[in-house]
Amino acid sequence: MDEILAYAYSDVIVAAPYVIGAYVLIWVALLIFVIIMLNSSKKTQSDIDALREAIERREKEQK
Amino acid sequence: MSNALEHSYNLAQTRQKWTTIAVIALILGLVLTTFDVIWAFFRAPIVASDVVIDPPAVLEGGTVITNQLLFSQKIFYFHVPVAIVSFVLIIAAAVYAVLHLMHHSAETDLRSKTCMEVGLVFIIGTMISGDLWTRHDWGVWWVWEPRLTTYFILTLLVIAYFVLRTAIDEPERKARFSAVFAIIAAIDAPISFGITRLIPSSIHPVLERGDSGMSPDMLIPFVCGIFGMLLVAFGIFRLRLLLQEQKLEVESLKARLEELDRQ
Numbered sequence: 001m002d003e004i005l006a007y008a009y010s011d012v013i014v015a016a017p018y019v020i021g022a023y024v025l026i027w028v029a030l031l032i033f034v035i036i037m038l039n040s041s042k043k044t045q046s047d048i049d050a051l052r053e054a055i056e057r058r059e060k061e062q063k
Numbered sequence: 064m065s066n067a068l069e070h071s072y073n074l075a076q077t078r079q080k081w082t083t084i085a086v087i088a089l090i091l092g093l094v095l096t097t098f099d100v101i102w103a104f105f106r107a108p109i110v111a112s113d114v115v116i117d118p119p120a121v122l123e124g125g126t127v128i129t130n131q132l133l134f135s136q137k138i139f140y141f142h143v144p145v146a147i148v149s150f151v152l153i154i155a156a157a158v159y160a161v162l163h164l165m166h167h168s169a170e171t172d173l174r175s176k177t178c179m180e181v182g183l184v185f186i187i188g189t190m191i192s193g194d195l196w197t198r199h200d201w202g203v204w205w206v207w208e209p210r211l212t213t214y215f216i217l218t219l220l221v222i223a224y225f226v227l228r229t230a231i232d233e234p235e236r237k238a239r240f241s242a243v244f245a246i247i248a249a250i251d252a253p254i255s256f257g258i259t260r261l262i263p264s265s266i267h268p269v270l271e272r273g274d275s276g277m278s279p280d281m282l283i284p285f286v287c288g289i290f291g292m293l294l295v296a297f298g299i300f301r302l303r304l305l306l307q308e309q310k311l312e313v314e315s316l317k318a319r320l321e322e323l324d325r326q
Contacts, residue, residue, distance in 0.1 A: 004120040008128045011112070015135035018199040022138050022192035023100060026145055029191065030295065033184045034089075037302050044309040051316035052071060058323040059065055 067319040074312055078305050085305070089298030095291030096141075102284035103140035110136045135199050139268075142192040144288035146214075148296045149189050150252045152182035153217065157249030160242035172238035173311075175245050176228070177303045181296060183221050190218065201266075210267035213255035220248035 111130035120128040156178035163171035193211070198204050205211065224244050231237040259267050277285065 002120065004116060004118065005122070005128070008116055008120045008131055011132060012109070012134040015133075015137075015199050018195045019135060019138050022195045023141050025191045025195075026141060026188040029184060029188050030299070034299060034302070037299075037306055041302070041306045041309060044306065044313060047313050048071070048075075048309060048316065051313065051320060052068060055065070055068055055316065055320055055323065058320065059068075062323065062326065 065319070067316065071312060071316060074308070078308065081301055081305055085298045085301035087298075088294045088301070092291045092294030092296075092298060095287045095294065096144075097291075099140055099144075099284045099288035099291055102280075102287070103137050107137065107140065107281050107284055108278065109134055135196060138192060138196045140284050140288050142189065142196065143285070144292040145185055145192065146189040147289055148292045149182055149185035150256055151293070152178050152185060152296060152300075153221070153249050153252045156182060156245045160245035160249075163238060163242045167235075167238075169234075169238070172242065173307055174304065175242060177300055177307060179221060179224055179245060179248075181300045181303055183218075183225075184299070185292075185296065186214075186218050186221060189214070206266070208266050209258040209262045210255065213251060213258050217248065217251045217255055220244075220251060224248055 109132040111128075112133040114131035116129060116131060122128065156175045159171045159175035159178060162168075163175060193214075194204055197206060197211075224241060227244055228237055228241050231240060
């Protein structure tokens, strides 16, 4: 590459890790939050199912 | 089937509907932001910096480059939408907080809290991407300039909101105090947004013109980024709200079970 042209584009290589890092880290932060939420939701849903089952059983017993 | 169980199954149906909507919003948001990233990297022009090249460089097509090109500016297509969405979420939290103070409903408090939680995630995203840009362009990780300082204050206010919530036990008091605090925190959002225009000495980059001055090649990914991030935020907000509602349902089912045990 022409020396002057190389100088004109010299910021690309230096800045690339920062720019790509920013994109990746934002997605990682959002992804971690979503994964934690979905796991927690799954666990809470199984608690709800267990409680419903227990209530249904008690209601049947009391009838 | 008892009323408590019937209510629980009805809630589950509504939740199923909202989960589907949230997932669709997340997927659409992901598509739009991916489009934003691809366009920003491969189609959007690299803007010129202040550094003048002497003699100018000439590309094969005859295009003359007179200034060094600023690749780091491409962070703008992602950092700015994330920051705008963080402001939107904090303002939305304040709107729900006002509604809570007017109607005293638990639902508005829950929504206000959820907006704050999702807002904090977007604030962290803004801080990380902004810091990386600051490190490259200004050579330091942090500068106490007006935009960064007011945004840092906003971050501290949002963290303080959660500290306040954990410090108060009584639910109604907690909701009322938190609502007032959410409104106070939201005052900083427009200040942080507009500070670069209010204080001209600020070194933070700012769009000077009302019409943005961006070429379509820059405007299209930027707008896609904003709408994409808004959809992602909406999807996460709905999922978070569903989780909070599930937890409330667990409490009400536990109460029903205890009631049955006592009978």
